[in-house]
Amino acid sequence: MRAIMNKISKTILSLTLTSAAATLAAQEPSAVNGDASAGAQTYYVYGCYGCHGYSGYGRKDLNNTGSAILASEDVFRAFMRGRADVAPLLPVTDMPNYPANSLSDAQVSDLYAYIRSMPKDVPETGDIETFQKILQAAERPYQP
Amino acid sequence: MSTDKFAPQTEAAKIGRRHFLKGTAAGAAALAVTPAAQAQNPSAFAASYSAPSYQQIQRDTGLLEAPNPERSVVRPGSDLMVQVLKDMGVEFVASNNGSSFEGIQESIANYGAPPNQMPEYITALHEESSVDMANGYGKAEGRPMAAMLHGTIGIQHASMAIYQAFYSGTPMILIVGRDDGFIQAHTANDMAALCRSFTKWDAQPKTLPECLEALQEAYRQAVTPPTGPTVVVIDMELQKEEARDVVVPPFRPAVIEGIDVATARDIAQQLLAANNPRLATGAFRTPEGVAAAVELAELIGASASTSATQGPMGFPQRHPLCGPGADTAYDYVLGLEANSPQLSLQRPSVAALTATRDTAGIGFGGLRANAPAEGRGAARPQQGTTLSIDAQASIPAIIGEVSRLMTPEQRRLIDERKARHAQANQEARMSALRDAIEDKKKGWDLSPVSTARIYAELWPLIMNEDWCLASPSSFSSSHHMQLWDHNKPYSYLGGQGAGGMGYGLGACTGAALAARARGRIVINVQTDGDFNYAPGSVWTAVHHQLPMLTVMHNNRAWHQEFMFIQYMAGVRGRGTDRGNIGTTLRDPFINYAKLAEGYGMKAEGPIDDPTQLAAALQRGIDTVKGGEPYLIDVLTQPR
Ligand SMILES: Cc1ncc(C[n+]2csc(CCOP(=O)(O)OP(=O)(O)O)c2C)c(N)n1
Numbered sequence: 001m002r003a004i005m006n007k008i009s010k011t012i013l014s015l016t017l018t019s020a021a022a023t024l025a026a027q028e029p030s031a032v033n034g035d036a037s038a039g040a041q042t043y044y045v046y047g048c049y050g051c052h053g054y055s056g057y058g059r060k061d062l063n064n065t066g067s068a069i070l071a072s073e074d075v076f077r078a079f080m081r082g083r084a085d086v087a088p089l090l091p092v093t094d095m096p097n098y099p100a101n102s103l104s105d106a107q108v109s110d111l112y113a114y115i116r117s118m119p120k121d122v123p124e125t126g127d128i129e130t131f132q133k134i135l136q137a138a139e140r141p142y143q144p
Numbered sequence: 145m146s147t148d149k150f151a152p153q154t155e156a157a158k159i160g161r162r163h164f165l166k167g168t169a170a171g172a173a174a175l176a177v178t179p180a181a182q183a184q185n186p187s188a189f190a191a192s193y194s195a196p197s198y199q200q201i202q203r204d205t206g207l208l209e210a211p212n213p214e215r216s217v218v219r220p221g222s223d224l225m226v227q228v229l230k231d232m233g234v235e236f237v238a239s240n241n242g243s244s245f246e247g248i249q250e251s252i253a254n255y256g257a258p259p260n261q262m263p264e265y266i267t268a269l270h271e272e273s274s275v276d277m278a279n280g281y282g283k284a285e286g287r288p289m290a291a292m293l294h295g296t297i298g299i300q301h302a303s304m305a306i307y308q309a310f311y312s313g314t315p316m317i318l319i320v321g322r323d324d325g326f327i328q329a330h331t332a333n334d335m336a337a338l339c340r341s342f343t344k345w346d347a348q349p350k351t352l353p354e355c356l357e358a359l360q361e362a363y364r365q366a367v368t369p370p371t372g373p374t375v376v377v378i379d380m381e382l383q384k385e386e387a388r389d390v391v392v393p394p395f396r397p398a399v400i401e402g403i404d405v406a407t408a409r410d411i412a413q414q415l416l417a418a419n420n421p422r423l424a425t426g427a428f429r430t431p432e433g434v435a436a437a438v439e440l441a442e443l444i445g446a447s448a449s450t451s452a453t454q455g456p457m458g459f460p461q462r463h464p465l466c467g468p469g470a471d472t473a474y475d476y477v478l479g480l481e482a483n484s485p486q487l488s489l490q491r492p493s494v495a496a497l498t499a500t501r502d503t504a505g506i507g508f509g510g511l512r513a514n515a516p517a518e519g520r521g522a523a524r525p526q527q528g529t530t531l532s533i534d535a536q537a538s539i540p541a542i543i544g545e546v547s548r549l550m551t552p553e554q555r556r557l558i559d560e561r562k563a564r565h566a567q568a569n570q571e572a573r574m575s576a577l578r579d580a581i582e583d584k585k586k587g588w589d590l591s592p593v594s595t596a597r598i599y600a601e602l603w604p605l606i607m608n609e610d611w612c613l614a615s616p617s618s619f620s621s622s623h624h625m626q627l628w629d630h631n632k633p634y635s636y637l638g639g640q641g642a643g644g645m646g647y648g649l650g651a652c653t654g655a656a657l658a659a660r661a662r663g664r665i666v667i668n669v670q671t672d673g674d675f676n677y678a679p680g681s682v683w684t685a686v687h688h689q690l691p692m693l694t695v696m697h698n699n700r701a702w703h704q705e706f707m708f709i710q711y712m713a714g715v716r717g718r719g720t721d722r723g724n725i726g727t728t729l730r731d732p733f734i735n736y737a738k739l740a741e742g743y744g745m746k747a748e749g750p751i752d753d754p755t756q757l758a759a760a761l762q763r764g765i766d767t768v769k770g771g772e773p774y775l776i777d778v779l780t781q782p783r
């Protein structure tokens with residue numbers, strides 16, 4: 001029960017953050033204070049790549065998504081700190097919690113800088129020959 | 145092809161080798177032959193054995209025929225066992241050798257004139273591999289091959305693979321050798337009890353005629369719902385005894401019941417009365433079931449759902465009737481091995497065997513009522529009526545009744561409906577594909593390589609081939625589900641069965657056995673963790689020249705577990721920088737191309753530049769089409 005309450009309160013927190021962030025997102029993304037290359041290191045060592053991919057494309061994309069959570073470093077930090085901190089009984093692959101004793105404010109700033117620096121890599125479909133072939137083939141009638 | 149320095153190249157060397165192997169040669173005798181032979185004859189051996197007899201030398205130099213004592217057994221029991229397997233069309237027996245079935249193994253090699261070709265003995269390096277092979281073969285073909293296991297120890301090595309085949313309901317015959325007089329720890333009174341609770345049926349025959357019957361019954365039981373692995377424990381005496389005038393009984397195929405005519409008529413009337421009937425289809429027992437479902441859908445002009453992207457024996461995904469259809473308000477849904485709000489026909493699964501087979505009371509969780517074997521949570525509750533009967537065996541009667549009852553006016557309406565469905569399904573297909581591509585192209589040019597790019601680049605290379613994706617795909621994000629067309633019963637063979645790692649490579653090898661003589665190629669997108677449980681199937685694939693392309697999804701981790709531990713460490717607030725302990729395959733990295741080459745497989749990689757991928761895949765496909773397996777190590781994104 002405690003675990004559920006905990007999860008719920010954290011969810012409420014993150015919902016509040018999200019709506020606050022939504023307002024922020026309407027403006028230009030805020031400044032970056034950390035060191036992106038140190039952030040890249042942290043992103044790897046602290047296992048963010050495991051769920052977000054080495055370059056921010058993964059189970060949940062971080063790369064140039066325009067997400068409200070990434071609109072400012074403050075919101076990002078609050079998000080990182082505000083996750084559930086009691087493990088559910090069954091294994092999960094949700095976004096973990098990162099309290100200050102395990103990921104310092106400076107590390108969070110670096111991570112933020114790194115995520116914001118991720119180069120977008122979503123080419124035009126028309127530029128990828130493989131997808132053109134796939135689309136053309138899909139137009140062909142079915143052959144048993 | 146052999147570079148074995150022990151293999152005889154010349155007559156003289158041959159003689160030397162025979163001495164070496166037998167350990168009977170003295171240096172003097174070897175010297176008397178040739179210096180080359182002596183070179184093959186380590187002095188340590190030579191010193192410890194006495195000189196060969198005159199006869200021995202004569203024989204070794206080819207001057208005397210080996211004595212040929214009259215054989216006391218001219219028709220060994222095991223020859224008849226092999227004949228039974230042949231009669232039933234069992235193509236392969238995969239096995240890691242063991243003396244408890246030496247009689248059968250010898251018969252597989254030597255029985256008949258010319259010596260036996262089928263069943264072919266498939267050399268496995270681990271019992272888990274041999275049974276995984278039978279699983280991959282059985283899933284692809286919908287019928288059994290056999291695996292032979294060496295007593296108690298063979299069963300135990302094989303047990304996880306048997307367990308997964310049981311969950312998948314894969315038909316296969318397991319032959320267990322029993323030799324009560326040899327190594328005691330290898331035998332048991334009731335050997336099959338070791339795996340009884342996760343097999344369908346077993347027997348330990350006492351006489352040769354009983355044994356031949358048992359093998360035939362094992363086949364029938366394996367293919368009759370609930371389908372699954374069956375076991376015959378065969379004593380050494382039966383394999384080696386003189387069969388005299390025992391005759392091989394003719395094989396009676398299994399009779400699998402479908403619905404009765406009255407039920408078929410009722411269903412036919414419902415289908416004909418409906419304005420927008422639908423077939424909800426799941427996994428049929430064999431390819432014939434798939435063909436029958438297609439025939440029914442075409443006859444009645446019903447749109448159909450499919451399980452083809454989830455596992456074998458599904459309705460062809462790109463058939464014009466497959467998809468949501470022109471109108472998704474279905475007024476009568478017939479479930480064929482799938483749920484329906486009205487009526488569904490579903491064969492019983494192995495869970496139905498628990499009461500009779502799990503005599504040890506183990507109570508496997510995945511067999512409990514409504515429990516999905518893989519994944520968590522309860523299955524969706526059944527809404528309509530379900531008849532526990534084989535859909536495949538029932539469809540012909542429904543087709544018969546529909547054909548009989550259909551009026552010309554109905555036929556005309558059905559033709560119109562089919563045309564509308566075909567157009568709507570094609571539109572749905574194209575729009576789903578365009579949406580999928582928007583997602584798949586993310587990170588297209590990044591290193592390490594995205595898993596989506598592996599599946600995307602593969603598709604144009606195989607779309608005009610007869611292919612089978614035999615590896616479980618969820619850990620490589622299953623991109624084939626949206627990008628590829630799953631039109632054959634064996635297009636995708638689905639998951640492990642019980643979520644056990646180590647299945648993939650063996651299962652792909654088995655699927656490649658099925659593929660070899662059928663002009664088909666097998667695609668194995670192979671996760672690294674799974675590979676390392678029993679990598680020996682790589683050698684088997686080379687040895688038997690199997691058309692299998694292995695593309696490593698090498699994320700250098702047991703990544704699923706890595707993610708779990710990350711979460712765990714995160715919620716406990718103790719930092720996630722040590723979550724790699726025990727979950728990653730680093731320090732050192734494993735070089736899969738070298739590993740494969742060590743087993744004799746052509747290989748390349750590791751590839752971390754995505755622009756090099758397509759060409760490598762093309763080389764792989766070309767090699768595999770030429771009848772040889774190939775491995776490409778690709779360094780990948782985690783998922
Ligand atoms: C026999 C067995 N042992 C352990 C596990 C626990 N397990 C589940 S997923 C997994 C990792 C699999 O690694 P890999 O095949 O490389 O896939 P990845 O998650 O890295 O994509 C493990 C070890 C299991 N399911 N089966």
Ligand SMILES: [Mg+2]
Nearest residue numbers: 672673701703
């Ligand atoms: Mg892995």
